[in-house]
Amino acid sequence: MTNIRSFRLPAAALLVTALxxxxxxxxxxxxxxxxxxGPASILLTPAERQAWQQxxxxxxxxxxFITLFWxxxxxxxxxxxxxxxxxxxxxxxxxxxxxKTEETRGALSDRGRVFxxxxxxxxxxxxxxxxxxxxGPFATAGGEFDTAGSVSGGAGPGTIGxxxxxxxxxxxxxxxxxxxxxxxxxxxxxxxxNVRFVxxxxxxxxxxxxxxxxxxxLAEARTAAIARPGITIEDVQVVVQSASGGAAGASxxxxxxxxxxxxxxxxxxxxxxxxxxxxxxxxxxxGSTGGAGFQAHLDAGAFQATDGRWIVPYQVSTTAAPAGSxxxxxxxxxxxxxxxxxxFRLDQPWRESKGQRYVKDTLVVPPGDYTLNAGLxxxxxxxxxxxxxxxxVPAGGGDAFWLSELVLSDNIFPMPEAQQMLExxxxxxxxxxxxxxxxxxxxxxxxxxxHACNAVLxxxxxxxxxxxxxxxxxxxxxxxxxAEPTRASESCWVIAQGLDLTAQQFPAGxxxxxxxxxxxxxxKTLTVKESFTVAAP
Numbered sequence: 001m002t003n004i005r006s007f008r009l010p011a012a013a014l015l016v017t018a019l020x021x022x023x024x025x026x027x028x029x030x031x032x033x034x035x036x037x038g039p040a041s042i043l044l045t046p047a048e049r050q051a052w053q054q055x056x057x058x059x060x061x062x063x064x065f066i067t068l069f070w071x072x073x074x075x076x077x078x079x080x081x082x083x084x085x086x087x088x089x090x091x092x093x094x095x096x097x098x099x100k101t102e103e104t105r106g107a108l109s110d111r112g113r114v115f116x117x118x119x120x121x122x123x124x125x126x127x128x129x130x131x132x133x134x135x136g137p138f139a140t141a142g143g144e145f146d147t148a149g150s151v152s153g154g155a156g157p158g159t160i161g162x163x164x165x166x167x168x169x170x171x172x173x174x175x176x177x178x179x180x181x182x183x184x185x186x187x188x189x190x191x192x193x194n195v196r197f198v199x200x201x202x203x204x205x206x207x208x209x210x211x212x213x214x215x216x217x218l219a220e221a222r223t224a225a226i227a228r229p230g231i232t233i234e235d236v237q238v239v240v241q242s243a244s245g246g247a248a249g250a251s252x253x254x255x256x257x258x259x260x261x262x263x264x265x266x267x268x269x270x271x272x273x274x275x276x277x278x279x280x281x282x283x284x285x286x287g288s289t290g291g292a293g294f295q296a297h298l299d300a301g302a303f304q305a306t307d308g309r310w311i312v313p314y315q316v317s318t319t320a321a322p323a324g325s326x327x328x329x330x331x332x333x334x335x336x337x338x339x340x341x342x343x344f345r346l347d348q349p350w351r352e353s354k355g356q357r358y359v360k361d362t363l364v365v366p367p368g369d370y371t372l373n374a375g376l377x378x379x380x381x382x383x384x385x386x387x388x389x390x391x392x393v394p395a396g397g398g399d400a401f402w403l404s405e406l407v408l409s410d411n412i413f414p415m416p417e418a419q420q421m422l423e424x425x426x427x428x429x430x431x432x433x434x435x436x437x438x439x440x441x442x443x444x445x446x447x448x449x450x451h452a453c454n455a456v457l458x459x460x461x462x463x464x465x466x467x468x469x470x471x472x473x474x475x476x477x478x479x480x481x482x483a484e485p486t487r488a489s490e491s492c493w494v495i496a497q498g499l500d501l502t503a504q505q506f507p508a509g510x511x512x513x514x515x516x517x518x519x520x521x522x523x524k525t526l527t528v529k530e531s532f533t534v535a536a537p
């Protein structure tokens with residue numbers, strides 16, 4: 001099949017800087033070991049490292065430690081969102097993309113640690129064998145990271161955070177971050193701070209050149225991040241019980257969810273839904289009220305975030321919503337026993353792209369089988385549309401080979417700002433808009449995406465995944481793909497490919513797509529399937 005395109009996402013260097021783990025901690029589930037060794041380690045104080053090594057000897061103890069860790073850094077516990085954690089995850093996502101090297105994860109590099117703890121500098125200056133230059137602001141006035149900025153240095157222009165080619169030749173390159181008083185943290189009692197990085201010979205990595213001078217400020221940043229040092233795990237549990245009406249567990253996902261009966265469940269941007277709205281949704285789903293005349297589509301599935309958390313991104317899309325209007329989504333997550341474990345409400349303006357209007361968010365959930373119910377409220381609060389989607393989140397963090405749902409889209413684009421950790425339907429800075437009702441036209445480019453997790457790694461630390469796509473409908477097509485999986489997290493990889501829906505090979509009609517993914521190292525093949533339609537232009 002000659003009309004299958006290979007789509008390469010930017011490679012993600014997710015090698016983790018190892019921290020010494022005591023023997024007991026080696027028995028922890030991978031999720032907790034990875035948390036301790038990952039970006040959160042940038043924030044750990046010496047006292048917290050000692051507490052982890054001495055006290056964390058079980059998964060339950062690790063959960064309590066992580067819950068308290070984030071609660072102590074929550075500047076406003078009265079809000080559903082931990083504002084500090086959200087800012088931290090934004091910085092980690094940016095650092096992972098901009099400062100990654102062949103050997104080190106971006107957030108765990110020297111530049112990544114400085115960026116996460118001190119924030120973006122006022123400007124970046126670079127120099128090397130062929131001159132020097134300065135770039136524009138590293139961040140906009142609104143605090144969002146400027147992912148399109150660039151600076152000059154070394155062998156010529158380069159994106160912020162990427163080393164020049166002269167570094168590979170053993171020629172030293174230099175990068176200087178200049179902080180001014182107005183963008184320095186309050187605990188830095190200086191009008192200006194310069195942080196100098198130099199290239200590590202023979203690599204593409206930049207290392208800090210004045211470790212002793214800056215190390216003190218980095219240590220102060222870790223301490224200053226703790227907004228509530230006196231609280232205990234008992235205090236956190238009391239708050240969670242008060243908010244949810246019941247006992248709550250702890251999870252690396254952190255905190256009580258919006259409207260959640262369990263702290264392991266949370267909605268990223270949504271808030272708690274009113275009981276009356278949830279009752280109206282249930283009535284609409286039962287067919288007794290609502291839903292007449294309004295057409296919409298619900299997409300949802302389980303994936304793994306960069307930090308190892310299991311997430312369920314969902315999207316409600318339509319072509320019927322008025323331009324410029326706001327969507328009011330009411331949702332509920334129900335477990336395999338039929339119990340509601342999370343209710344949420346999302347008020348968000350409809351985004352528009354390629355004639356499709358959509359809103360989307362992310363739920364953080366523990367392993368299990370769920371039904372996601374969602375509805376749209378009308379001006380009078382009535383449910384004008386409702387839908388459901390089954391979601392399976394693999395158990396135990398998953399050590400068996402596993403495939404996510406198959407996402408179909410004709411609309412992908414680079415994100416205009418740094419990807420946040422829980423950004424729905426986004427991988428490595430690329431935004432994806434699942435196609436409404438999976439209805440395409442001849443001439444479209446159909447992209448499909450999936451996560452392949454827990455494949456057996458080869459000697460090079462990478463999986464060997466063989467991908468074959470089969471399409472059945474008015475015409476039958478089957479072809480192996482030259483897929484180059486891109487790491488999405490410590491144990492999951494993204495597979496992304498495109499198909500040209502030519503009129504000759506895709507006559508109008510209904511199709512079933514099956515993607516076969518073989519883990520060659522583990523000698524196991526899994527399949528995932530999705531349906532779509534093709535219409536004339």
